[in-house]
Amino acid sequence: xxxxxxxxxxxxxxxxxxxxxxxxxxxxxxxxxxxxxxxxxxxxxxxxxxxxxxxxxxxxxxxxxxxxxxxxxxxxxxxxxxxxxxxxxxxxxxxxxxxxxxxxxxxxxxxxxxxxxxxxxxxxxxxxxxxxxxxxxxxxxxxxxxxxxxxxxxxxxxxxxxxxxxxxxxxxxxxxxxxxxxxxxxxxxxxxxxxxxxxxxxxxxxxxxxxxxxxxxxxxxxxxxxxxxxxxxxxxxxxxxxx
Amino acid sequence: xxxxxxxxxxxxxxxxxxxxxxxxxxxxxxxxxxxxxxxxxxxxxxxxxxxxxxxxxxxxxxxxxxxxxxxxxxxxxxxxxxxxxxxxxxxxxxxxxxxxxxxxxxxxxxxxxxxxxxxxxxxxxxxxxxxxxxxxxxxxxxxxxxxxxxxxxxxxxxxxxxxxxxxxxxxxxxxxxxxxxxxxxxxxxxxxxxxxxxxxxxxxxxxxxxxxxxxxxxxxxxxxxxxxxxxxxxxxxxxxxxxxxxxxxxxxxxxxxxxxxxxxxxxxxxxxxxxxxxxxxxxxxxxxxxx
Amino acid sequence: xxxxxxxxxxxxxxxxxxxxxxxxxxxxxxxxxxxxxxxxxxxxxxxxxxxxxxxxxxxxxxxxxxxxxxxxxxxxxxxxxxxxxxxxxxxxxxxxxxxxxxxxxxxxxxxxxxxxxxxxxxxxxxxxxxxxxxxxxxxxxxxxxxxxxxxxxxxxxxxxxxxxxxxxxxxxxxxxxxxxxxxxxxxxxxxxxxxxxxxxxxxxxxxxxxxxxxxxxxxxxxxxxxxxxxxxxxxxxxxxxxxxxxxxxxxxxxxxxxxxxxxxxxxxxxxxxxxxxxxxxxxxxxxxxxxxxxxxxxxxxxxxxxxxxxxxxxxxxxxxxxxxxxxxxxxxx
Numbered sequence: 001x002x003x004x005x006x007x008x009x010x011x012x013x014x015x016x017x018x019x020x021x022x023x024x025x026x027x028x029x030x031x032x033x034x035x036x037x038x039x040x041x042x043x044x045x046x047x048x049x050x051x052x053x054x055x056x057x058x059x060x061x062x063x064x065x066x067x068x069x070x071x072x073x074x075x076x077x078x079x080x081x082x083x084x085x086x087x088x089x090x091x092x093x094x095x096x097x098x099x100x101x102x103x104x105x106x107x108x109x110x111x112x113x114x115x116x117x118x119x120x121x122x123x124x125x126x127x128x129x130x131x132x133x134x135x136x137x138x139x140x141x142x143x144x145x146x147x148x149x150x151x152x153x154x155x156x157x158x159x160x161x162x163x164x165x166x167x168x169x170x171x172x173x174x175x176x177x178x179x180x181x182x183x184x185x186x187x188x189x190x191x192x193x194x195x196x197x198x199x200x201x202x203x204x205x206x207x208x209x210x211x212x213x214x215x216x217x218x219x220x221x222x223x224x225x226x227x228x229x230x231x232x233x234x235x236x237x238x239x240x241x242x243x
Numbered sequence: 244x245x246x247x248x249x250x251x252x253x254x255x256x257x258x259x260x261x262x263x264x265x266x267x268x269x270x271x272x273x274x275x276x277x278x279x280x281x282x283x284x285x286x287x288x289x290x291x292x293x294x295x296x297x298x299x300x301x302x303x304x305x306x307x308x309x310x311x312x313x314x315x316x317x318x319x320x321x322x323x324x325x326x327x328x329x330x331x332x333x334x335x336x337x338x339x340x341x342x343x344x345x346x347x348x349x350x351x352x353x354x355x356x357x358x359x360x361x362x363x364x365x366x367x368x369x370x371x372x373x374x375x376x377x378x379x380x381x382x383x384x385x386x387x388x389x390x391x392x393x394x395x396x397x398x399x400x401x402x403x404x405x406x407x408x409x410x411x412x413x414x415x416x417x418x419x420x421x422x423x424x425x426x427x428x429x430x431x432x433x434x435x436x437x438x439x440x441x442x443x444x445x446x447x448x449x450x451x452x453x454x455x456x457x458x459x460x461x462x463x464x465x466x467x468x469x470x471x472x473x474x475x476x477x478x479x480x481x482x483x484x485x486x487x488x489x490x491x492x493x494x495x496x497x498x499x500x501x502x503x504x505x506x507x508x509x510x511x512x513x514x515x516x517x518x519x520x521x522x523x524x525x526x527x528x529x530x531x532x533x534x
Numbered sequence: 535x536x537x538x539x540x541x542x543x544x545x546x547x548x549x550x551x552x553x554x555x556x557x558x559x560x561x562x563x564x565x566x567x568x569x570x571x572x573x574x575x576x577x578x579x580x581x582x583x584x585x586x587x588x589x590x591x592x593x594x595x596x597x598x599x600x601x602x603x604x605x606x607x608x609x610x611x612x613x614x615x616x617x618x619x620x621x622x623x624x625x626x627x628x629x630x631x632x633x634x635x636x637x638x639x640x641x642x643x644x645x646x647x648x649x650x651x652x653x654x655x656x657x658x659x660x661x662x663x664x665x666x667x668x669x670x671x672x673x674x675x676x677x678x679x680x681x682x683x684x685x686x687x688x689x690x691x692x693x694x695x696x697x698x699x700x701x702x703x704x705x706x707x708x709x710x711x712x713x714x715x716x717x718x719x720x721x722x723x724x725x726x727x728x729x730x731x732x733x734x735x736x737x738x739x740x741x742x743x744x745x746x747x748x749x750x751x752x753x754x755x756x757x758x759x760x761x762x763x764x765x766x767x768x769x770x771x772x773x774x775x776x777x778x779x780x781x782x783x784x785x786x787x788x789x790x791x792x793x794x795x796x797x798x799x800x801x802x803x804x805x806x807x808x809x810x811x812x813x814x815x816x817x818x819x820x821x822x823x824x825x826x827x828x829x830x831x832x833x834x835x836x837x838x839x840x841x842x843x844x845x846x847x848x849x850x851x852x853x854x855x856x857x858x859x860x861x862x863x864x865x866x867x
Binding site for chain 1: 721724725727728730731732734735736737738739740741742743
Binding site for chain 3: 343470505522524
């Protein structure tokens with residue numbers, strides 16, 4: 001039983017076919033990599049799954065329910081979070097406040113409760129400590145360094161405990177030391193039950209972290225399987241190196 | 244039926260003026276991402292400038308443009324540099340306030356010098372008309388329309404045939420990218436504002452001939468202009484022109500078919516109707532910097 | 535930790551003092567000139583605070599709030615006329631009804647206006663205001679058109695006249711403040727601020743942006759409508775262009791920007807500074823057209839010199855001083 005099922009997904013932008021009859025299956029519990037040459041449609045797939053753009057054809061199923069047509073906030077409510085290629089946080093809120101924004105439970109009590117507020121703040125502080133940025137809790141998001149923002153973004157997504165998290169190039173613009181820390185945190189979060197789908201270009205990051213890898217090219221899947229297997233698949237090599 | 248036809252023709256002719264004024268406004272939005280709520284006041288200023296030249300020196304209003312357009316252009320550049328450029332953060336919101344303040348200041352100054360009495364520019368040929376079918380069209384409306392066509396044509400030519408026009412379009416599409424390829428966006432912005440002012444001067448002349456106006460007339464004007472550019476799609480020149488023509492025709496026909504009182508209202512009704520189905524306007528691109 | 539409790543006590547004390555002062559004002563300065571200024575100042579404290587709930591927290595600038603102000607005025611006036619309510623204190627009981635009606639209008643306008651993004655939203659609110667003004671002027675059988683609409687005359691007069699109105703405005707201002715403050719501290723409020731910073735990112739973390747924006751808009755409009763109602767009662771006769779007045783709409787915005795957009799107390803500060811100044815200007819220069827020029831000059835100065843607003847600028851200054859004193863910024867000589 002796959003956690004996320006994408007069936008025959010298609011998306012066109014004017015004359016450009018970004019996603020072409022793409023089908024994927026993400027099992028629960030693992031860390032899956034989504035790789036492919038530039039322009040293969042990976043970020044578009046993310047946008048389609050998380051409701052930022054509307055599909056042309058196909059179906060997206062999460063936990064056995066169809067989620068196509070839902071807006072991004074409803075998708076998060078169902079349990080899918082995402083990060084962005086260029087880390088996005090709320091610049092005029094403090095790091096701590098950034099972590100207090102995410103909402104999964106609606107309703108007046110959830111929004112105005114005083115009792116739950118201090119629990120949430122404690123949880124937020126713990127998350128900041130876990131990501132080793134507890135010391136900047138009171139600093140405005142806009143004043144943080146890029147690496148700190150990346151960590152903060154990850155923390156914010158995780159706050160409402162989504163079952164599936166889509167990471168868009170988590171290694172982008174990050175130095176090797178921080179990269180190792182991020183990989184380590186992801187492994188810990190995964191062991192606690194969160195499934196990850198990671199779009200990434202940094203091959204060693206993908207190979208070390210992911211239990212399974214899916215390769216897309218020109219908007220459709222061309223290979224999938226264990227990292228070592230995929231790495232030597234001729235179709236994949238062709239996609240990356242071929243004309 | 245003739246009344247409706249006449250109203251339609253009149254709508255097209257006056258639509259030309261509004262198209263000219265709206266084009267300046269939408270260009271300014273496109274390049275600087277600011278809503279110049281003072282545009283109406285600047286049109287009235289142009290009208291008064293021509294009025295003064297006509298009343299005190301007997302200069303034909305259309306000829307006065309030779310003076311007023313350059314003067315307003317320079318004024319526009321100065322205003323942009325002094326009042327708009329310093330706004331760094333919260334640009335859109337603050338620019339609305341700044342341009343509104345400018346509008347009030349202009350209204351105040353004009354009121355001080357001219358009082359709130361209604362005036363109108365008249366040309367010696369302004370009551371002359373020629374017959375078309377069952378009704379007459381006054382020459383003045385036609386001249387005004389031709390002038391607007393000419394200036395709009397010049398703007399389109401400039402935008403699509405000159406390098407500076409390309410720079411303007413680039414800045415409209417993506418300010419940062421334009422900077423990266425070496426375009427001086429500050430200069431483009433200042434000049435665009437100047438162009439907007441020059442079109443306001445021209446629009447002011449035609450408006451001033453065909454309407455009685457006073458310093459407070461800018462409210463009515465700006466509410467229509469803003470509606471037009473939203474309808475056409477913010478930043479779309481084509482959209483502004485088409486929306487202006489369509490709106491003025493609908494308004495003038497409504498004035499004849501229902502009543503002049505509700506003609507003004509119909510403006511906004513159309514806005515509501517269009518935005519219900521196309522929040523981005525007729526030709527607007529959904530400029531939502533999403534992912 | 536002791537420092538935090540001390541600041542807490544100081545702030546609480548300061549608040550009590552302020553409210554006490556406000557309550558006692560008519561006793562301190564009972565002359566009608568002062569109380570008149572007090573009525574209008576308190577009115578703008580409420581208006582600015584209410585406007586800030588939408589414009590300051592969500593970043594969606596509404597330039598059409600004068601429409602809600604006027605609508606609240608007309609709503610209360612028409613309600614009183616239909617129900618044949620005589621002048622007196624009971625009139626104030628109907629103010630919340632005007633607020634409710636304004637809320638309904640805001641729900642409709644907001645649903646429509648919030649489908650668009652920031653720039654178009656501003657223009658749609660302006661269009662809404664002009665539409666309302668046109669309706670007020672032309673639905674003569676309902677609103678009296680240009681001839682205006684009358685309110686019942688209150689039973690009290692003379693030097694005492696302004697006082698009940700002052701307390702009514704004070705009550706609404708306090709209501710607006712309490713609402714604004716509780717929103718600011720809640721998860722709902724954080725969601726609004728997140729929308730202001732990056733609406734799409736807010737959506738991505740589950741903030742129901744559409745519902746949140748609409749709620750803020752309705753709350754903001756309802757408060758403004760109620761204040762408009764009391765205003766109508768105060769001036770006893772309202773006309774379309776004086777009650778659906780763009781200058782009222784822009785003044786409340788300017789006050790918020792002066793004091794500090796998005797802060798709880800910024801609007802209050804802005805109103806306390808600008809309204810007396812505005813009244814002074816109107817009194818001394820109102821006859822001549824120079825009023826507008828001077829007003830415009832003040833306006834421009836505020837925006838160009840202090841775009842952040844007073845409170846945030848002060849806050850930054852204090853933060854920098856504190857950082858310097860703690861030795862974390864700059865090298866000691």
